[in-house]
Amino acid sequence: MSNHQNEIIQNIPQKGFFGHPRGLFTLFFTEFWERFSYYGMRAILIYYLYTQVSKGGLGFDESTANSIMAVYGSLVYMSGIIGGWIADRLLGTGRTVFYGGVFIMFGHILLSFPGSVPAFFASMFLIIIGTGLLKPNVSSIVGDLYSPEDNRRDSGYSIYYMGINLGGFLAPIIVGTVGQTYNYHLGFSLAAVGMFIGLVTYVLTRKKNLGQAGQAVPNPMTPAERKKVFVCFGLGVLIIAIIVIYFIMKGLLTINVFTMVVSILGILIPLVYFIVMFCSSKTTSDEKSRLIAYIPLFIASMMFWAIQEQGANILATYADKRTHLEFMGLQLQSSWFQSLNPLFIVVLAPVFAWLWMRLGNRQPSTPTKFSLGLILAGLSFIVMIFPAYINGTQSLANPIWLVLSFLIVVLGELCLSPVGLSATSKLAPAAFSAQTMSLWFLSNASAQAINAQIVKYYNTNTEIAYFGTIGGVAIVLGLILFMLSPKIQKFMKGVR
Incomplete structure (x- = not known):
């Protein structure tokens, strides 16, 4: 650990938030409100x-x-490249997070007024840029709170991840x-109000709780550059x-052409x-070796x-069109299903955080956790075959099938996502720290860019083949990654 890193950690109160550095409180609630705004808006956007x-x-x-939903999601995470570069070369992660929140808030404000399709795309542009500035950098600051040897790091990311999903749980229900x-x-x-509260929380507590974390520019440009x-x-x-x-x-730039460009x-x-970077x-x-290890994790x-x-x-469309929206006398809103993923994470994240801390050095390696996450994701789609197989596609499905699918994918997410955030902060080359975190979010961007083409093949006639094919491919890839885990671990050069 460098002297500068050691200085940053010494200036951060190391106790005060569930046994973690106090700065985790600031980042927890900043991201809670940012995710409230994002997931609240997204819960009703498709409809x-x-x-x-x-x-x-x-x-x-x-x-x-x-x-459009897939392309929007892709561009949100793709814009993290811009946010990571600005943080590494111009502003540092702390200030970049603040400006990102401002862009997001104004995007939601614009969306809150009745408008035309051009107004909708303008609001999406602001939210995309703002999320790119904020999302990778606030996660990067979490890594700055811990030394590389601190066993609390994975647990800290799990707690932080719980904050993200607590906001994501409340947002679809309210918004x-x-x-x-x-x-x-x-x-x-309401999404705009949520982002405003997040900005206020960040501004009022960052100096006391974060100290110098996020203030330095890791790779500043010279005046000529x-x-x-x-x-x-x-x-x-x-x-x-x-x-x-x-x-x-x-008349050549159609939505289909644009989605294809984004996919490429x-x-x-x-x-x-x-x-x-390589x-x-x-x-x-050693950093090049770790980048090689990072490639299969990225895939x-x-x-x-x-x-x-x-x-x-x-699945949101499935909830609206293919699901019986009444359960035990309760009339459901299709948007409420968007709360299932974060709800399960809020409930189960502490269990996983405790498990990784309890196991310590005996816990599974990062590649092994990734393989388990991928297999579970595949199973979550395999489950969605059964409603159509048992009752056909002309009758409405029991909402329990969607609940089960979301539960299984969450188990996979807790094996992969917070662990991926932590692994990225440890495997990142020093000169590209924030940009490597952007690369982690770029895996989501790439996935949704591909989805922009794949989702076109979904309809009631292809439902079984659609869920079965994608789920099967994920399970096969997960098994291959599991077998390659020991070799990948060697390339990580001591990072577990």
Whole structure:
């Protein structure tokens, strides 16, 4: 551990939040409110997209709406590249988190006003940029609270992850009920309020609880580099704007074309990212070995998120169109199913955090945890075959099937996601710390970019084949990763 890292840790109160550094409180509640705003908006977004204009929606067909949701999710996480680069080279993670929250809040404010399709895309742009600035960097600051040898690190990320999902649990119930019962835009306004509270929490507590964590710029640009980058950025934006305007005027830039472009970028960007970091002179030989170990983990993460993120489009549509929305006399809202994933995480995250701490050095290796997560994700889709197989696709399914599917994928998520955050912070090259965290979120972006094409094949006629094929592929990949785990562990050079 460097002297600078040691200085940061010494200036952070190491006790005060469930036996963890007090700074975890600040990051826990900042991310709680940010996720409340994000998941609240997302819980009703798919329905807002395909609901008829006369009923307060935008009137897209269901297939297009599902693709838009996937592309939006992809761009949200893809924008983490920008956030990571700005934090590493310009502002540091702390200030980047603040500006990200401001962008997100204004995006939700714009969405809360009744508007047209262009207004919708403008609000999405603000939220995408804001989330890219905030999401990877607030997670990176969590890693700054602990030394690499601190056994509390995985447990700390699990607690932090619980905060994320506590916000995600409450949001669909509150925002979803208001949006579906009264008005979509009223629901979106609650998301804006949530982000505002998150910003206030961060500003009022960061100095006392975080100290110097997130303040340093790890790889600052020289004045010459800064000038060159800004000139290239300005020219790039101008060229892209001209190309986009030209294609729009010619009628060539359709939603289908745009989703295909995003899907291609979802594959190319992480590939370029790995190559740049691996070839950099600032990356040591041990760090290069760890990057090689990170590749199969990244691929496994992509496959996992390709399944998990369909809870917001395919399974959300399934809840609205294929599920009996009454259970034990209670009338359900389809958006409430979006609370199942975070609810199970809130309940089970402490169990997993306790388990990893209890096992200590005897706990499964990171690649083994990833393989278990991937297998469970596959099983969560296999479960969704049974309603159609037993009763056909013309009758409404019992809501218990959706509940079971969400439960299984959550068990996989707790094996993979918080562990992946922790592993990324440990495997990251020092000169690319925030950008490597961006790369972790890019696995989600790549998954949803691919989903933008895959979700087009889902309908009631292909339901069994759709869930069975994707679930089967995930299980096979999980088994392969399990067999390769010992070899991957060697490339991690002492990082467990």
